[in-house]
Amino acid sequence: MNYVLRTLLTLLFFTSALFFNGCAAKRGEVALAVPTTNAEAVPSNAQQIYINSVVDKRVFEVKPSEPNIPSLDPSEPQTDTIKARAVARKRNGYGMAMGDIVLNANQTVNSVIKDSLKEALKSKGYQVIENKDQITPQTYIADVKIVKFWSWMNPGAFAITLSCEIETNVNMKKEGDPQAYNIHVKAADSYQMGTESNYIEIMQIALQKYIAEAKTEIK
Template identity: 50%
Template sequence: MNITIKFSILVVFISVLFLSGCATSRSIIEVSLPASGEVSKSNGKEIFINSVTDQRGFEVKPREPSTPSLDPDEKQGDDIQLRAIARKRNGYGMGLGDILLPEGKTVESLMNSVVRQAFIEIGFNVLSKKEQITENTIVVDVQINKLWSWMNPGFWAITLSTEISTDVTTKYKESTDKKTISVKASDNFQTGVEGNWLEVMQSALKAYITEFKIKLK
């Protein structure tokens, strides 16, 4: 048996190992918020989250797994894209099924909750209704440029990664400020089971909240 054949057998074996316990078709994952951190004393300021918009760019056949894409064999549409958070791959790096949030949940609603939690933890009073806005309210708009998880195959382990990047614009009276918040979390696993995807996603969300609190405090 020559080296090429041995290598091919090894790759197939590794692919089977990594994908065991992980469906290759579309999956649904419920992503909860990270455990709340220490809440600071009220700073006397109030904010209103005016909008959280998904501006991610999707490609049909991206060159890099970190670029959002959907499984072409599954249902497509804007409603699906708003729920998409990851794409599975085999041991050769070929795209498989995508991973979506449950129906009724979107990356916009997820990040709205994340931003809300971050503001509360640094002492802001977060208004729930637009009618509550006063001249002293800070109005916030969030643009989601990246929120994606992907897999990179390896010989003895796979690497799961999640990257989040947003532009956060705050408006207070006549003043406007914009900050970009970007984080990435990665870890090595033996398989791509749901719990491993969730673990790296949670790590990224936690890192995002930490970075958000530093920049928006």
Template identity: 35%
Template sequence: MSMEKMFRMAAVTLLLALCVGCATSRSEIDVKVPSLELAANPEAGNGKKVYISAVDERVFEIKPDQADIPSLKNAETTDRSITERAVGRKRNGYGKALGDVLLPSGRTVSALVEESVASAYRQAGYDVVTEPNAAGATEVKVRVKEFWSWFSPGFFYVTVNNKSRLNIEAAGQPNMEIVTLKSDGMQAVTDSDWKAITEAGLKEIAQETANKL
């Protein structure tokens, strides 16, 4: 083995070792929802009102075979105060599941997805209202079937991913299924990387929804 390869392997091993300590604990990331740019023409609205609500219907498993299936370190799969905040699961260099990645207390995945879908509707010219019984508003129900960020180990770099699958239902309109996937490669995954990939996934939801409206 050449000295260059030995040095690269040692560097990767050191990075993974440094990451293990933080990876075993639970992290909280303050995720922001990126907004799509609104149309420059103020008369671009279509005159339609919508009220958007999202419900978290993700299924968590205690010890899933795949990293892209939601899970929690302490098997808190029935505690909705935890599952509704969970966005990812850390892993070591061999793919072993470790600590959780959660939103701060008071924040939920359904609320983030709701914001992303609302951004898409605004970009498409809809008036998004905040009252469920607003006059003339159509209710848009967003069912969050999947939304998860996960870590894929590699030899010289790792990949952090985010995927989603949503069902969007509104009276008088055909149901929409939104499916997204974002990935980014790096040498080691930090809390800022979990935040970045989760925000990228939310932006992808908004863009894909806007494309279908």
């Protein structure tokens, strides 16, 4: 490799590194679109369900030993409101934790999971009711615990890997018929950079897998 080409490649590397680190150092806000299915074309199964609660049980750590453990940038606000919207932690090319990524003010992890679960239930033929006054003894009452919802980056020699893992415990019950489901999915893919658009892409893939898995698991 001649001197000029080597110099150009070196400059390109450092320019990309500076750009990436500059972006990674700041908190970013993103919006997720819940994947939709053709639920209107699904025959009704004559079952009603009401989602009573969605509770975020994720545990955040200050300096986690692994990148798949939720954490927040210590230089940014650490309120419960922010934690409810947090979905990822950026890292530089060496794997060092940098800024984090949160959902915009119109979304929380709870709302994204609730909307995704609704989509899965409707595609199974359930009538998802929104009003408690519509509950009857034959209505399933669902309570959801979010165990995992997190995206992270692992560095590599020629590319980085972005991953997103989602896990929920769904408890459904009506008179004489309690049911419990664990819905757990993970998506991962290779990228050249850890841009927010790439994080959004891997989270959207994970949400698609979550809806598909919920449709398979829930009877």
